[in-house]
Amino acid sequence: xxxxxxxxxxxxxxxxxxxxxxxxxxxxxxxxxxxxxxxxxxxxxxxxxxxxxxxxxxxxxxxxxxxxxxxxxxxxxxxxxxxxxxxxxxxxxxxxxxxxxxxxxxxxxxxxxxxxxxxxxxxxxxxxxxxxxxxxxxxxxxxxxxxxxxxxxxxxxxxxxxxxxxxxxxxxxxxxxxxxxxxxxxxxxxxxxxxxxxxxxxxxxxxxxxxxxxxxxxxxxxxxxxxxxxxxxxxxxxxxxxxxxxxxxxxxxxxxxxxxxxxxxxxxxxxxxxxxxxxxxxxxxxxxxxxxxxxxxxxxxxxxxxxxxxxxxxxxxxxxxxxxxxxxxxxxxxxxxxxxxxxxxxxxxxxxxxxxxxxxxxxxxxxxxxxxxxxxxxxxxxxxxxxxxxxxxxxxxxxxxxxxxxxxxxxxxxxxxxxxxxxxxxxxxxxxxxxxxxxxxxxxxxxxxxxxxxxxxxxxxxxxxxxxxxxxxxxxxxxxx
Amino acid sequence: xxxxxxxxxxxxxxxxxxxxxxxxxxxxxxxxxxxxxxxxxxxxxxxxxxxxxxxxxxxxxxxxxxxxxxxxxxxxxxxxxxxxxxxxxxxxxxxxxxxxxxxxxxxxxxxxxxxxxxxxxxxxxxxxxxxxxxxxxxxxxxxxxxxxxxxxxxxxxxxxxxxxxxxxxxxxxxxxxxxxxxxxxxxxxxxxxxxxxxxxxxx
Numbered sequence: 001x002x003x004x005x006x007x008x009x010x011x012x013x014x015x016x017x018x019x020x021x022x023x024x025x026x027x028x029x030x031x032x033x034x035x036x037x038x039x040x041x042x043x044x045x046x047x048x049x050x051x052x053x054x055x056x057x058x059x060x061x062x063x064x065x066x067x068x069x070x071x072x073x074x075x076x077x078x079x080x081x082x083x084x085x086x087x088x089x090x091x092x093x094x095x096x097x098x099x100x101x102x103x104x105x106x107x108x109x110x111x112x113x114x115x116x117x118x119x120x121x122x123x124x125x126x127x128x129x130x131x132x133x134x135x136x137x138x139x140x141x142x143x144x145x146x147x148x149x150x151x152x153x154x155x156x157x158x159x160x161x162x163x164x165x166x167x168x169x170x171x172x173x174x175x176x177x178x179x180x181x182x183x184x185x186x187x188x189x190x191x192x193x194x195x196x197x198x199x200x201x202x203x204x205x206x207x208x209x210x211x212x213x214x215x216x217x218x219x220x221x222x223x224x225x226x227x228x229x230x231x232x233x234x235x236x237x238x239x240x241x242x243x244x245x246x247x248x249x250x251x252x253x254x255x256x257x258x259x260x261x262x263x264x265x266x267x268x269x270x271x272x273x274x275x276x277x278x279x280x281x282x283x284x285x286x287x288x289x290x291x292x293x294x295x296x297x298x299x300x301x302x303x304x305x306x307x308x309x310x311x312x313x314x315x316x317x318x319x320x321x322x323x324x325x326x327x328x329x330x331x332x333x334x335x336x337x338x339x340x341x342x343x344x345x346x347x348x349x350x351x352x353x354x355x356x357x358x359x360x361x362x363x364x365x366x367x368x369x370x371x372x373x374x375x376x377x378x379x380x381x382x383x384x385x386x387x388x389x390x391x392x393x394x395x396x397x398x399x400x401x402x403x404x405x406x407x408x409x410x411x412x413x414x415x416x417x418x419x420x421x422x423x424x425x426x427x428x429x430x431x432x433x434x435x436x437x438x439x440x441x442x443x444x445x446x447x448x449x450x451x452x453x454x455x456x457x458x459x460x461x462x463x464x465x466x467x468x469x470x471x472x473x474x475x476x477x478x479x480x481x
Numbered sequence: 482x483x484x485x486x487x488x489x490x491x492x493x494x495x496x497x498x499x500x501x502x503x504x505x506x507x508x509x510x511x512x513x514x515x516x517x518x519x520x521x522x523x524x525x526x527x528x529x530x531x532x533x534x535x536x537x538x539x540x541x542x543x544x545x546x547x548x549x550x551x552x553x554x555x556x557x558x559x560x561x562x563x564x565x566x567x568x569x570x571x572x573x574x575x576x577x578x579x580x581x582x583x584x585x586x587x588x589x590x591x592x593x594x595x596x597x598x599x600x601x602x603x604x605x606x607x608x609x610x611x612x613x614x615x616x617x618x619x620x621x622x623x624x625x626x627x628x629x630x631x632x633x634x635x636x637x638x639x640x641x642x643x644x645x646x647x648x649x650x651x652x653x654x655x656x657x658x659x660x661x662x663x664x665x666x667x668x669x670x671x672x673x674x675x676x677x678x679x680x681x682x683x684x
Binding site (some may be wrong): 019020022028032042046067068081084124126132134148150155156160164198202259263298418435437438440 | 496498501507509511515563568587590591657661664667668671675680681683
């Protein structure tokens with residue numbers, strides 16, 4: 001690519017990491033950071049072992065357990081589910097054998113891999129970052145190229161620190177204006193997915209831009225990039241700026257002093273050039289975005305909280321009608337029903353989407369002095385041990401516990417049905433997580449995706465609720481703004 | 482990896498869009514440390530009742546589709562997580578080829594790494610193949626990777642696109658890692674340059 005042609009953020013990071021280009025355009029792409037967890041790595045390490053291979057870059061590889069781990073005290077005394085225990089033990093054996101840096105379960109830095117990477121400064125702007133998990137797109141909030149890979153690719157990166165990749169297409173989603181009262185990054189990303197659909201980003205890397213994105217803190221940016229995969233995108237990214245650099249400056253493993261200044265000088269050259277080509281452009285106005293909630297079993301099936309359950313019979317074609325009928329049935333809904341009338345059995349605050357300190361603060365601001373409704377199980381699962389510590393230092397644990405929330409240890413928890421935190425069939429959950437697929441939070445479980453503030457509102461009333469009403473009535477508005 | 486050259490077999494019709502990886506294999510089956518044996522978990526929640534009995538209405542529980550080697554389906558197949566357990570489960574069930582209007586990127590990648598050929602064809606053509614598939618054992622589909630054609634039961638040949646490098650590796654059952662490791666000197670050269678320019682990346 002010629003040096004004078006305007007390039008996107010993605011183009012620049014891509015170009016800086018191409019080791020070699022094959023005749024058909026496939027690139028051998030260098031990977032700066034590889035994050036490893038217990039679920040998608042055992043077969044990869046086994047492959048290395050069988051072939052007599054070693055891990056190519058031990059200083060670029062970091063491992064942690066998150067998907068399987070219980071979020072109560074049993075994690076310290078011995079994981080009860082034998083298969084989960086075996087997966088955790090297998091990771092521990094593998095990291096010891098291959099010499100990979102590992103954050104153990106009893107270390108305060110343990111947590112969800114996508115919370116831990118940015119928090120510790122393992123993930124930095126300008127990097128290529130991969131992990132055997134689709135929500136790796138989270139790290140793109142730093143201005144990095146971060147994407148999920150399968151286990152064969154995990155093995156490929158372990159052995160060679162590279163991946164074979166075809167360049168992605170560029171897509172820019174611009175969110176102009178200012179977010180309305182009570183609306184958050186989660187509402188922006190749900191609105192985007194609602195607009196472009198769950199395959200809207202297939203083959204593309206999405207760069208999020210515009211005033212409303214610039215105004216977000218790093219936590220909000222991570223929430224948005226995290227859900228890029230729910231729009232089918234290979235990755236999501238946000239150009240690094242002063243907000244990014246201020247965040248990175250305080251990270252323990254980030255470069256310091258002169259090295260940091262040198263890094264910032266490079267990172268400052270990364271934002272997309274004026275006139276850079278985007279294959280697809282989508283523009284939203286933040287003022288049009290209301291607090292959002294998903295009603296169906298795909299993240300594209302979202303509506304403003306003030307909406308009603310759609311009528312499948314109103315859809316254009318039979319395939320879509322069949323799909324919608326199935327969703328309405330699975331979710332236990334009646335067409336036309338107000339979303340606000342849906343009673344919830346559980347509220348889950350956590351996950352790599354919304355398990356950061358800012359998310360807990362937002363929920364605590366709504367919960368302060370209030371109670372979880374009778375019969376609702378509500379839990380806070382901090383995204384990492386460090387998030388938990390910080391929340392406790394701020395007294396947020398007391399607010400949430402007094403309100404009736406369970407206060408748990410860090411992990412993926414109820415985002416996916418791989419650990420003891422699961423819903424029962426038919427239970428309905430207001431969840432700050434990222435996927436509302438059938439069975440995602442447990443077989444037969446019904447998930448409604450929403451923001452931490454909206455989750456708190458649902459906890460208080462026991463049904464899906466427009467948080468804006470609670471905030472204005474009870475003066476939480478000042479805290480939120 | 483088992484090479485993929487030609488395949489003639491029963492094709493199962495799965496007329497659903499956005500078949501996500503949780504549908505292909507629910508997360509409770511990801512707690513394995515092996516690649517094998519996941520065929521029983523393929524589409525588990527669509528295939529089995531809570532008591533383990535089969536749901537007779539699900540296509541893969543019907544004859545001859547229990548022996549399907551090809552899946553014909555709708556848009557955005559394999560969306561959701563990066564779990565390679567999805568292609569492992571399909572492969573262990575016996576599926577070697579999935580035909581759809583499009584695929585989610587990670588699933589598409591993962592398939593090639595496991596000797597499964599994902600074929601993108603227009604919705605209109607997929608609908609025609611879906612009709613063939615509904616005819617069951619009397620209407621086997623054939624796939625010839627070298628010639629890049631799907632052959633319908635009536636003999637009509639439908640061409641498809643496939644990335645040349647992936648085609649080569651699939652035809653020959655080549656291991657990506659072995660191929661890349663032969664580029665070790667080039668990778669080392671890249672690292673030396675990068676380390677000089679961006680020393681903070683190395684620790």
